[in-house]
Amino acid sequence: SQKIEQNSEALNIQEGKTATLTCNYTNYSPAYLQWYRQDPGRGPVFLLLIRENEKEKRKERLKVTFDTTLKQSLFHITASQPADSATYLCALRNNNAGNMLTFGGGTRLMVKP
Amino acid sequence: DADVTQTPRNRITKTGKRIMLECSQTKGHDRMYWYRQDPGLGLRLIYYSFDVKDINKGEISDGYSVSRQAQAKFSLSLESAIPNQTALYFCATSDSSGGYEQYFGPGTRLTVT
Numbered sequence: 366s367q368k369i370e371q372n373s374e375a376l377n378i379q380e381g382k383t384a385t386l387t388c389n390y391t392n393y394s395p396a397y398l399q400w401y402r403q404d405p406g407r408g409p410v411f412l413l414l415i416r417e418n419e420k421e422k423r424k425e426r427l428k429v430t431f432d433t434t435l436k437q438s439l440f441h442i443t444a445s446q447p448a449d450s451a452t453y454l455c456a457l458r459n460n461n462a463g464n465m466l467t468f469g470g471g472t473r474l475m476v477k478p
Numbered sequence: 479d480a481d482v483t484q485t486p487r488n489r490i491t492k493t494g495k496r497i498m499l500e501c502s503q504t505k506g507h508d509r510m511y512w513y514r515q516d517p518g519l520g521l522r523l524i525y526y527s528f529d530v531k532d533i534n535k536g537e538i539s540d541g542y543s544v545s546r547q548a549q550a551k552f553s554l555s556l557e558s559a560i561p562n563q564t565a566l567y568f569c570a571t572s573d574s575s576g577g578y579e580q581y582f583g584p585g586t587r588l589t590v591t
Binding site: 373397399406407408409410411414454458465466467468469470471 | 482513518519520521522523526536568570578579580581582583584585587
């Protein structure tokens, strides 16, 4: 069966360090993968999209990698700040379901000052 | 003003009652979605609509119905609410001619007692 796995345990890091979050998937052949940020009680906000033929994508302090052989995406926040504290969701395009997005359960990031 | 709005933001209702959640968007997008979010289960797709005349069931449509009244409006109904429909509900939109990212509303917290 298709599965998207994100670490359900919170990631706690010190301000200024690089946060790395992982998204693993099985039984998908996604044309692209997206990352979203969600703050408590609010809707997810789109951050980045990376296509299957792209190895890496950057946006300001964010970097996403996509390894279709390992079936894994890594999401990095460099020089992390307390304001980066949130839950981060990965989402895959589901080629078998009208190109809908399927979301992972998210990983909560806590950046301590 | 927010691009995607949802009403009500919070609702407490009793088992067996009919309830409607409404979503409006000013982004001009053709695609709209309804998700529910439960702790530990992530976002799950209930229904989606590619245009006014195209409505499709998602992963968990049982117990729900939808109406796409106009390109900008997409409503979700619970015909006879039950306690396990207690959840956070999100509406989202996307542009079929764009980059496939989805834009979420602020959510409706629904409690069925």
